[in-house]
Structure formats: C-alpha cells, structure tokens
Amino acid sequence: MDNLVLAIDGGGTRCRLALSDRARSWRVEVGSANVSTDFDASCAELSQGLAALGQQAGIDVADLAKVPAYLGLAGVTGPAVADRLAAVLPFTHVRIEDDRPSALRGALGPRDGFVAHCGTGSFLAMQQGGKPRFAGGWGPVLGDQASAQWVGKRALSEVLECADGVIASSEMSEHLLRRFEGATGIVKAASRMSPTEFGALAPVVTQSAGKGDTVAMSILQAGADYLADRLKKMGWILGVPICLTGGIGPHYAAFLPKDMQQVLTQPSGDPLSGAIALAHAFKEEVEHERC
Known part of the structure; x- marks a missing residue:
C-alpha cells in the first residue's frame, strides 16, 4: 500500500x-x-x-x-x-x-514540444524546460475547435449548406441527409444531441475524407488550419516536435502545413x-x- x-x-x-x-x-x-x-x-x-x-x-x-x-x-x-x-x-x-x-505529460513525457489534442473536446499545449502552457479546452459552447464534436457539428452544418445549394453536395452530405431524413430532420436531431453524440459522427467525416470527399476534406482542412494557427501563436518554430493526440487528432496530419508535418512525432504514452x-x-x- x-x-x-x-x-x-x-x-x-x-x-x-x-x-x-x-x-x-x-x-x-x-x-x-x-x-x-x-x-x-x-x-x-x-x-x-x-x-x-x-x-x-x-x-x-x-x-x-x-x-x-x-x-x-x-x-x-x-x-x-x-x-x-x-x-x-x-x-x-x-x-x-x-x-x-x-x-x-503522457504525450511528451519530460521532452520539450507541442501537443494538439483532439478527442471529444480539444486543446493545445506546449512544454518547455518541464513547464507547461495550455490554450483552449473551454468546452463545446465556447471552444473545442477541431474536436470530434466540432467535426460532427460542422458536418451537419455543411450538409445544410449543401441542401441550400450554397456549396456543392458530396457523397457524404447526401448520406447524412438521408440518414437524418432531410434538412429538417438534421435540425431537429441536432437540437437534442450531446457533445458525445456529435462526436460519434466524426468517423463518418474522417472515413469520407480518406475517400476524397470534398465536403469532408474541407472540414478537416478547417480543423487543421485552426490547429496550425494556434500552434504558431503559442510559439511553435521550425524543428520543434508536435504530437497529434486524441481520437481524431492524427487525422489532421495530412492537412497541416508541410513544415509541421515534418516534425510530427508519436506520443510517448x-x-x-x-x-x-x-x-x-x-x-x-x-x-x-x-x-
């Protein structure tokens, strides 16, 4: 004991x-x-x-x-x-x-570097000389950009844009439109969905993006752009390691700028x-x- x-x-x-x-x-x-x-x-x-x-x-x-x-x-x-x-x-x-x-601590251990954690929620962090610094993680109402729930919510929002003819439809948008029985069904379902339920839609987006779906790829690109912007504002410079963690975090790798892709490292734990x-x-x- x-x-x-x-x-x-x-x-x-x-x-x-x-x-x-x-x-x-x-x-x-x-x-x-x-x-x-x-x-x-x-x-x-x-x-x-x-x-x-x-x-x-x-x-x-x-x-x-x-x-x-x-x-x-x-x-x-x-x-x-x-x-x-x-x-x-x-x-x-x-x-x-x-x-x-x-x-x-799990991702970097004692090493210096940056972490972009995107699970049901999201946040960014850095560690230098054993001292941590954090940004984001303020929850689904005011933050959690690029999180799984953000991706799921954004997917439904984009489907409504497709239904309005503002952006071009895709195989994923048509799938979600059928799944929720139309635009009104999406609005009704979304009004009752929890962050976890929104997050459960994220695999539809990541799988569709892997097949080249334009709407799905635009969502992941928007999430990656947010991560890249915040990492730079937190002080990231060329050569410093970045870990993408959480269930959806690694899916942003291909959408980050090339200089960030080159320093992506696997988490220690x-x-x-x-x-x-x-x-x-x-x-x-x-x-x-x-x-």
Missing part, C-alpha cells in the same frame, strides 16, 4: 482508472466523466470505477481512498469545481485538475500514463510534507 498511487483520466467519452506501484498496475474503464457537463453522473461513474478497481486489486474502497490520487478530468474549469469534487470523493490526499496536464506519472509526483509531495 505504501508504494501505490491512484490515477484517473476522465473525458467526455470514457473514464479510465489505474492503481499503480511502478512495477505493476490495475486498470478499469467506465463511462463519460465530464464534471461540467454532468457533475452527478460523473461522480457516479467515478464511484463505480473505484469500486471495480478495488475489486480487481483486492483492496477495500476505504483503503483505496487512502492512496495518494491524481485526477485529470474534463470539465474541471477551476478550483471551485475541483474543491466540490474533492468534497464528494473519499480520498484523503487528492489533486484534481483538468484533463490537459495528464494528456501533455497516453493520458492515463501521464496521470500515473503526475500521481507519483503528487505522492512525493505528500511524503515531503509529512516529513
């Missing part, structure tokens, strides 16, 4: 929990955990995950709660949300942040591995304070 840490990576699509002592780990996965979108549902998923993790490791949840824990969760927009969540969860020692630091690394760092802080 003295060597264990608990790490959680929670996003708009899934939440993963890990118990680790560096030599081995136990892992479980539950549903969405975006604490801004649905706080109570996220707490329920976290509680379910803790129970499953404890059962897998053969440790009571009460003892599990004594393990230093690091949580990187979508929707943690500031200290108020983090404090509210900490009050609900059973942990004795816990650090709660949004999901960006763990994704950055995933957000959960980043959360585990940050959990170990947090554990060291807790032990230092005890001394």
Whole structure:
C-alpha cells in the first residue's frame, strides 16, 4: 500500500482508472466523466470505477481512498469545481485538475514540444524546460475547435449548406441527409444531441475524407488550419516536435502545413500514463510534507 498511487483520466467519452506501484498496475474503464457537463453522473461513474478497481486489486474502497490520487478530468474549469469534487470523493490526499496536464505529460513525457489534442473536446499545449502552457479546452459552447464534436457539428452544418445549394453536395452530405431524413430532420436531431453524440459522427467525416470527399476534406482542412494557427501563436518554430493526440487528432496530419508535418512525432504514452506519472509526483509531495 505504501508504494501505490491512484490515477484517473476522465473525458467526455470514457473514464479510465489505474492503481499503480511502478512495477505493476490495475486498470478499469467506465463511462463519460465530464464534471461540467454532468457533475452527478460523473461522480457516479467515478464511484463505480473505484469500486471495480478495488475489486480487481483486492483492496477495500476505504483503503483505496487512502492512496495518494491524481485526477485529470474534463470539465474541471477551476478550483471551485475541483474543491466540490474533492468534497464528494473519499480520498484523503487528492489533486484534481483538468484533463490537459495528464494528456501533455503522457504525450511528451519530460521532452520539450507541442501537443494538439483532439478527442471529444480539444486543446493545445506546449512544454518547455518541464513547464507547461495550455490554450483552449473551454468546452463545446465556447471552444473545442477541431474536436470530434466540432467535426460532427460542422458536418451537419455543411450538409445544410449543401441542401441550400450554397456549396456543392458530396457523397457524404447526401448520406447524412438521408440518414437524418432531410434538412429538417438534421435540425431537429441536432437540437437534442450531446457533445458525445456529435462526436460519434466524426468517423463518418474522417472515413469520407480518406475517400476524397470534398465536403469532408474541407472540414478537416478547417480543423487543421485552426490547429496550425494556434500552434504558431503559442510559439511553435521550425524543428520543434508536435504530437497529434486524441481520437481524431492524427487525422489532421495530412492537412497541416508541410513544415509541421515534418516534425510530427508519436506520443510517448497516453493520458492515463501521464496521470500515473503526475500521481507519483503528487505522492512525493505528500511524503515531503509529512516529513
């Protein structure tokens, strides 16, 4: 027990929990955990995950709660949300942040570089000399450009443009028009769709773009243009590595400028591995304070 840490990576699509002592780990996965979108549902998923993790490791949840824990969760927009969540969860020692630091640490490890993370939501990050900097990640209402939900929403919007005759129709636009039973069906369905449901349409776009569909390719180009612009504004220069992470992030590779394509690198790990690394760092802080 003295060597264990608990790490959680929670996003708009899934939440993963890990118990680790560096030599081995136990892992479980539950549903969405975006604490801004649905706080109570996220707490329920976290509680379910803790129970499953404890059962897998053969440790009571009460003892599990004594393990230093690091949580990187979508929707943690500031200290108020983090404090509210900490009050609900059973942990004795816990650090709660949004999901960006763990994704950055997982992708780059200790290396300098940039990350463009595009999952259900999106954000950009850089790391220099061990110090992180972030941009974006403000949620589907005011941000999350180039995310899966943005792609899905944009696809439906473009289909309406096709229906109006403003832009040329494509095989994908016709497919979506039939799928939703016309333009009015798209408007009706979109009014009820969650970010996750919009995000579920993203594979239609990426698959269609791979076949040369003009509407699909224009959507990915718009997303890539946004990423390239923000990376440059954050200070990216020639030769500095860029990682494209998240479910849809790698699909932008071919649409980025050539100089950025040349420095694309594979991530060192995933957000959960980043959360585990940050959990170990947090554990060291807790032990230092005890001394």
